[in-house]
Amino acid sequence: MLSSHVQAQNLSGAWKLESQNGKPFTDECIKIYSENYFMFAIHDKEGKFIKAGGGNYSVAGKNYTETLDFYTTDSTRVRQPVVYSFSTKKDELTIETTMHGSSFKETWRKVDDTDSPLKGAWRFGARVNEQGVAGERRGGTSPRQTMKVLSGKYFQWAAFNYETKQFMGTGGGGYSLKDGAYTENIRFFSRDNSRSGMSLTFECRLDGTDWYHKGKGTTGNPVSEVWEKIK
Secondary structure (H helix, E strand, C coil), X not given: CCCXXXXXXXXXXXXXXXXXXXXXXXXXXXXXXXXXXXXXEEECCCCCEEEEEEEEEEEECCEEEEEEEEECCCHHHCCCCEEEEEEEECCEEEEEEEECCEEEEEEEEEEECCCCCCCEEEEEEEEECCCCCEXXXXXXXXXXXXXXXECXXXXXXXXXXXXXXXXXXXXXXXXXXXXXXXXXXXXXXXXXXXXXXXXXXXXXXXXXXXXEEEEECCCCCEEEEEEEECC
């Protein structure tokens, strides 16, 4: 049997939902795993947002446990662990559980296992002024968080409060990193579906576990932030 550490590493990357309970999944859903954090979002082929969720996960033997920090369609599930049985075969992941007396099964296909300096889970740290000085760090003790998870090619961010179970927003898609330029190609944005298809490029600098990026957001307003790598 593989150790839980090795199995968790096998999940790291991006997966596409192929089927639910044996039926092909017709919308688009990408799930991104870091070492022990994940996010997913569902949208239609045109980028219209449908739902999203994310939080911590752990693996022990053949069991896989998710503990959500946010879930857009049922906030009562936040911080309520759900245990799945799971199996992996080549680039396929199958998870199964029982919910409300009914069996539930999903099959996922791995779509990204590439490496990147940005791969992992990041927490928003602070805004950065014109002199490049970061403000007071928000830190990890507050239940109100803005998180971003990246594989080698995909990203998703979300803002939430896991204590009040409030969801503030999420967005994601594909990204590239080249010569200090970080470019996001937005596939979905929960606050405004019209932002699907936009591309945003930021100046990118890594300093230890800090990620500084500077540019303009979806509204055209200046953005200068530092994010902290956590997982």
